[in-house]
Amino acid sequence: MFRHSSVRLLRLHTLKLSNPIYKTAQLHTSTFRMSNNNTNEPYPVSKSELEWRVQLSPEQYRVLRQKGTERPGSGEYNHFSGTGVYNCAACDTPLYKSDAKFDSGCGWPAFYEAIPGAIRIFEDKSGGMVRTEMVCNNCGGHLGHVFKGEGFKTPTDERHCVNSVSLKFVGNEDKKL
Numbered sequence: 176m177f178r179h180s181s182v183r184l185l186r187l188h189t190l191k192l193s194n195p196i197y198k199t200a201q202l203h204t205s206t207f208r209m210s211n212n213n214t215n216e217p218y219p220v221s222k223s224e225l226e227w228r229v230q231l232s233p234e235q236y237r238v239l240r241q242k243g244t245e246r247p248g249s250g251e252y253n254h255f256s257g258t259g260v261y262n263c264a265a266c267d268t269p270l271y272k273s274d275a276k277f278d279s280g281c282g283w284p285a286f287y288e289a290i291p292g293a294i295r296i297f298e299d300k301s302g303g304m305v306r307t308e309m310v311c312n313n314c315g316g317h318l319g320h321v322f323k324g325e326g327f328k329t330p331t332d333e334r335h336c337v338n339s340v341s342l343k344f345v346g347n348e349d350k351k352l
């Protein structure tokens with residue numbers, strides 16, 4: 176009798192060592208972590224943890240640098256509907272346009288797409304589940320998770336569930352001189 180219950184496929188995520196810059200610049204550092212991110216490129220903005228602690232508020236540091244999650248329903252952008260752009264709270268890179276924001280009812284700001292090239296995704300197996308983590312492609316700051324195929328009536332059927340504390344809204348009015 177074939178038993179299914181304990182059969183689980185484990186994938187060994189091997190390190191891509193073909194990029195010589197990555198090999199010399201990143202492999203020997205203590206901050207290196209093995210993961211199956213979709214690129215091995217270093218982040219353009221790289222700061223020490225001390226520098227991030229000085230720059231960010233304790234809650235921003237907990238979420239952006241330690242992959243924390245703000246309490247559902249607590250974020251300032253959860254029900255916010257201003258017109259403009261949401262930048263990374265750590266490095267000021269534009270991440271999401273307000274046009275892509277929708278009310279998912281999940282307790283966090285939700286977007287159906289990011290600005291092209293703005294985010295980087297990882298497979299996240301923490302917490303006993305497999306999710307897709309999103310980080311800022313410029314500084315590596317943790318943003319939240321992306322979920323697909325949930326049936327939301329949006330152009331992509333994706334829900335980018337983002338912590339408000341990882342974002343900084345810049346309204347169109349604010350950008351006028």
Ligand SMILES: [Zn+2]
Pocket residue numbers: 263264265266267268311312313314315316
């Ligand atoms: Zn950033």
